Amino acid sequence: MGPGTWWGAPLLDGAGEDVVWTGLGTRVTRARVRERVAELVRLLDGHGVRPRQRVSLRAQPSFTQLWLLLALWSREVQVVLVDPWLTGPEVDELLRSCAPSHHIRLGGPGRTTTAFRRESEVTVRPAAGGRAPDTAHCLVQFSSGATGVPKVVGRVGDSLLAEVRRFASLDGMPARGDRLLLLHPMSHSLGLIGGVLHALHAGSTVVFTDGRDAGTPASTAEDVTAVFGLPRHFAELSRAATRLPALRLAVSGGEALTPAVRDAFAARHGVAIGQAYGMTEVGVIAADLRGAHPPPAVGAPAPGVVVRVVDGELHVRQDTSPYLRGGGGRYADGWLRTGDLVDRDAAGVLRLRGRVGSTARVSGREVDLLEVEAVLRAHHRVTEAVVVHDGVLEAHLAVTGAVGPAELTGWCRAHLGAPAVPVRFHVVSALPRTANGKLIRDAERLRAAYAAGARPRWSGKRLA
Numbered sequence: 106m107g108p109g110t111w112w113g114a115p116l117l118d119g120a121g122e123d124v125v126w127t128g129l130g131t132r133v134t135r136a137r138v139r140e141r142v143a144e145l146v147r148l149l150d151g152h153g154v155r156p157r158q159r160v161s162l163r164a165q166p167s168f169t170q171l172w173l174l175l176a177l178w179s180r181e182v183q184v185v186l187v188d189p190w191l192t193g194p195e196v197d198e199l200l201r202s203c204a205p206s207h208h209i210r211l212g213g214p215g216r217t218t219t220a221f222r223r224e225s226e227v228t229v230r231p232a233a234g235g236r237a238p239d240t241a242h243c244l245v246q247f248s249s250g251a252t253g254v255p256k257v258v259g260r261v262g263d264s265l266l267a268e269v270r271r272f273a274s275l276d277g278m279p280a281r282g283d284r285l286l287l288l289h290p291m292s293h294s295l296g297l298i299g300g301v302l303h304a305l306h307a308g309s310t311v312v313f314t315d316g317r318d319a320g321t322p323a324s325t326a327e328d329v330t331a332v333f334g335l336p337r338h339f340a341e342l343s344r345a346a347t348r349l350p351a352l353r354l355a356v357s358g359g360e361a362l363t364p365a366v367r368d369a370f371a372a373r374h375g376v377a378i379g380q381a382y383g384m385t386e387v388g389v390i391a392a393d394l395r396g397a398h399p400p401p402a403v404g405a406p407a408p409g410v411v412v413r414v415v416d417g418e419l420h421v422r423q424d425t426s427p428y429l430r431g432g433g434g435r436y437a438d439g440w441l442r443t444g445d446l447v448d449r450d451a452a453g454v455l456r457l458r459g460r461v462g463s464t465a466r467v468s469g470r471e472v473d474l475l476e477v478e479a480v481l482r483a484h485h486r487v488t489e490a491v492v493v494h495d496g497v498l499e500a501h502l503a504v505t506g507a508v509g510p511a512e513l514t515g516w517c518r519a520h521l522g523a524p525a526v527p528v529r530f531h532v533v534s535a536l537p538r539t540a541n542g543k544l545i546r547d548a549e550r551l552r553a554a555y556a557a558g559a560r561p562r563w564s565g566k567r568l569a
Contacts, residue, residue: 111178111179112243112263113175113178113265113266116175116269116302116306117139117142117175119135121134121135121139122134124310125305125310126168126301126310126311127310127312128313128315129221129315131168135305138171138172138175138305142176145172146176148229149182149229152229152231154180154207154229155180155206156181156182157182157183157238158183158205158206158235159182159183159185159203159204159235159237159238160177160183160184160185160206160209161184161187161200161208162177162184162186162187163187163209163211163212164188164211164291166220166291167211167222167224167225168224169224169225169227170291171291174186178243178262183243183244186246188292199247199255199430202257202430203245203429204232204234205235206231206235206237207229207230207235208230210227211225211226211228220315221314222315241261241262242429243260243261244259244260245258245259246258246259246385248386255539256428256432257429257430258385258427259427259428259429260427265298265388267409268298268388269298269303271388271389271408271410272298273303274408275392275394275408276395277379277395278394279304279309279330279354280307280308281307281309282330283309283354284309284328284329284330285300285304285309285310285312285332285333286326286331286332286333286349287312287333288314288332288338289334289358289359290359293358293359293385294384294389295356295358295381295389296333298389299358299381299389309331312329326347327351329352330352330354331353333357333381334355334356334357335357335358335359335360336357336361336363336366337360337489339366339367340370343366343370343374344369352374352375353376354394354395355376355377355396356380356381357379357380358381358382360543360544361401362378362400364400366378367396376396377395377396377397378396379392379393379404380393380396380403380404381403381404382404386427386428387410387427389410390406390410390412390419390443391404391405391406391407391455392404392405393405398454400457401458402456402457403456404454404455405453406453406455410422414447414449417447418442418446420442420443421440421441422441423439423441427441442461445457445460446459465494467498467524467525468523470522470525472525473525474498475492477492477500477521477525478490478491480516483520484508486504487504487508488503489503489535491536491544491545491546491551493546493548494548495549497527498526498527499527499530499531500530501536501551502530502533502536503532503533503534504532508532514527531551537550537554
């Protein structure tokens with residue numbers, strides 16, 4: 106089946122001279138995308154990749170990644186998308202359980218970097234024991250695993266196309282003539298679907314930089330009208346020397362946006378950061394792209410999304426389970442439990458209150474771990490904070506400048522009750538994250554990340 110007959114064929118329609126992607130001095134037109142997709146279909150055929158097979162793709166961020174993904178989908182291949190920096194025995198086991206017919210890797214041998222490249226080397230290797238897909242999913246991903254073992258999540262083509270249209274219906278989304286600086290990882294729904302696929306559909310241009318940081322050449326910044334990123338990207342842009350004079354839209358997703366980051370960015374660039382809230386399992390759930398509602402609000406449910414709140418937890422209507430493996434009972438009777446605690450006002454706007462299980466019993470009192478994190482982030486030296494309970498309260502922090510356990514203990518005591526003051530502090534240059542950029546919030550996985558190389562600058566106990 107050729108590139109003109111797949112579920113997403115309309116995304117490649119349009120004028121060939123339209124510039125759909127730019128970055129690293131390269132301008133990629135729609136005609137170039139179609140040309141490279143056709144070339145890669147022939148390459149895949151030569152390696153024995155056939156329609157309706159399943160392949161794993163470890164993807165170096167690059168233009169090659171994007172047109173290879175489109176080429177695989179044009180052949181109705183089920184793609185197991187695995188970030189190259191996602192490692193560990195649990196992930197290896199999940200990948201084995203998927204039983205792909207081929208493994209495709211971008212970026213050559215060894216550990217692939219996160220830096221965006223124009224071109225990436227493509228390696229196709231047959232896999233022993235591969236099985237044909239037993240589901241209609243075109244995209245298989247692993248959930249973030251921020252609080253435990255990643256789950257295997259599937260999306261069908263019609264679901265992705267419906268989400269593209271859902272994004273298009275949101276007020277303020279990039280349209281023809283817009284230039285979107287995409288800092289968000291393409292393993293996230295906002296990056297891949299709201300960024301790349303929506304841009305193909307809407308006729309806007311996606312701008313890529315050579316890394317996950319917020320740095321962008323001044324010549325590029327002059328024309329940027331929209332930015333999609335994680336909260337840390339907006340924090341970096343707030344401190345960057347480069348301004349974005351044409352900016353009209355800034356959208357954060359993937360993590361909770363703090364008022365401090367929102368205020369600093371607005372002061373620097375004159376644009377309120379909006380939010381797109383969702384999850385790997387379903388894509389976008391709610392949005393407030395123009396930033397009309399400050400955090401912790403994330404906006405009203407997106408068009409076509411049906412939600413309910415049960416015992417404070419947000420549930421999303423789904424006809425079938427999104428899980429190919431795992432799930433832990435989160436899907437039942439047509440509803441998916443998000444694990445997020447919310448309030449919903451009379452206008453339907455959702456406000457995040459935390460996570461199910463984000464409290465711990467300490468000295469006979471319930472302590473809200475997210476509240477402790479918020480207090481720590483308010484310290485002028487702390488840029489990131491994760492608090493976990495592993496027998497005792499542990500605070501894992503990224504800081505600027507010199508700060509010790511005595512100062513952090515005193516700060517917490519001034520703003521929290523005694524049971525909520527962390528017993529241990531671990532300070533690193535940057536907190537460990539999952540493959541798709543989310544902060545790790547599991548004590549065991551944090552220790553594993555430190556053992557793998559993200560060692561703390563110092564660790565200490567609070568002073569009695």
